[in-house]
Amino acid sequence: MSTTNNFPKLHNATWPGIVGKGPDSEPVIPFDDLLAYTAAAEVNGIKFDGVDIGLLDPHVDINGGRDEANRLADKVAAHNLKIGSLVAPIWAGSAMGSKESRTVFVDMVRKACQFAQRLNELGIRPYGVIRIDSSCTPSDWAADPAGNTKIIAETFREACDVAADYGERLAAEGEICWGGMHSWKTMIDTLEAVDRPNIGFQADMSHTFLYLLGYNRPEDRILPENFxxxxxxxxxxxxxxxxxxxxxxxxxxxxxxxxGTVFGSGSHDKTGRHCLPNDPNGKLDIAKDAGHWLRDEQGRLTKAFNHICWDGCMFSNAVLNQQQTWNDILAALISVREAHGWQA
Incomplete structure (x- = not known):
């Protein structure tokens, strides 16, 4: 296997140890265990470069301030890994909620940016964004599409202004379970309405793939119904x-x-079903189809981000607690970098 390309950097995600877990499901997988699995993964001498982190209890205390950021940096650095994108825990509020709820939403973005600032100062986070969503449902949004898009955009705009004070960019997650973001057209409408230079889109090969099928917004489907x-x-x-x-x-x-199906468990509602990279039911050619996102219409690399991350939520603990799972995931990321990466 060629190892010429060293960009984009290859990251694992820590939130699969939390999302879909909890009292009504399986236990949360400890942060330390996920770091250990990530650091131990290796394919033909290639290892993960870092992790993307959800600033979520019980892995991280978003209210822990500098001491918590220092603790987080020390844990990750001990495994010779970097930190990339961070997930802001905005769900205590809502971008489409009451004034108080929207204030909580923006405050969570502020706290995530403060975490990011400290991690940047420590040299552990050389790249990455802050990930957000609207924290509301497509059905609630549908009660007043124009009015609710305007409210979400106003909240996102305020969050962008906060993030700009810290030199951060916000990425709105392309996932069908978030109101105003649940189809490719509503996502673009929302981003355009925000009208800030430091907001963008977080594409996920599984979640965003469902935009093709029009789940939660049939009129915006791209593939025909009889596909x-x-x-x-x-x-x-x-x-x-x-x-x-x-x-x-x-x-x-x-x-x-x-x-090609939807799934949900724990407190996470129906969304794109993640599969393991070698799942025989998988509809994507991972290395090939990643190129649609990583190259422009002329086939040229966009180099729009310095790292890529595996996202695989809602697998069972039996799967996530196998080292081979992480080796297989790393192999998939390597295949993407070999096809669409660069040397720097």
Whole structure:
């Protein structure tokens, strides 16, 4: 296997140890365990470069200030890893909620930016963004699409202004379970309404893939209702249309696999079903299809971000507690970098 390319850097995510876990599901996987699995993964001498982190209890105390950021940096550095993008825990509020709820939303962004600032000062975080969503449902949004998009945009705009004070960019997650972000068209409408230079889009090969099928917004589907999965030409053309629209906004990227269905567990509602990279039901050619996001219409590398991250939520603990799982995930990331990476 060629190892010429050293960019984009390869990151694992820590939030799969939390999302879909909890009292009504399986136990949360400890942060230290996820770091250990990440650091131990190796494929032909190549290892993960870092982790993207959800600033979520019980892994991280968002109210812990500098001491908590220092603790986090020390843990990650001890495994010879870097930190990239951070997930702001905005769900105690809502971008479409009451004035008080929206204030909480923006305050969580502020705290995430403060964490980021300290990690940057410590030299552990050389790249990355702050990830957000609208923290509201598509059905609630649908009660007043124009009015609710305006409210979400106002909240995002305020959050962007806060982030700008820390030199941070915000990435709105392309996932079908968030109101105003649940289709590719509503996502673009929301981003355009925000009208700030430091907001962009976080593409996920699994979540964003569902935009093609129009879940939660059938009128915006790209693939026909009678689409057959063995029609690779139509799927490729659908991905081209989708990425043509969203690529200019994309500032953060998740490598993932999807089987074309939705799934939810724990407190996380229906969303794109993540599959392991070698799942026989996976609909994506990971290395090839990542290129729709990482290259422009002429096939040139965009180099729009310095790292890519694997996202695989809602797998069972039995799967996540196997080292081979992480080796296979690393291999998928390597295949993307070999196909669409660069040397720097």
């Amino acid at each position: 057959q999965w063995d029609d690779r030409e139509a799927l490729t053309e659908g991905l081209r249309e989708l990425t043509r629209a969203l690529r200019p906004w994309t500032i953060d990227f998740h490598v993932a696999q999807n089987d």
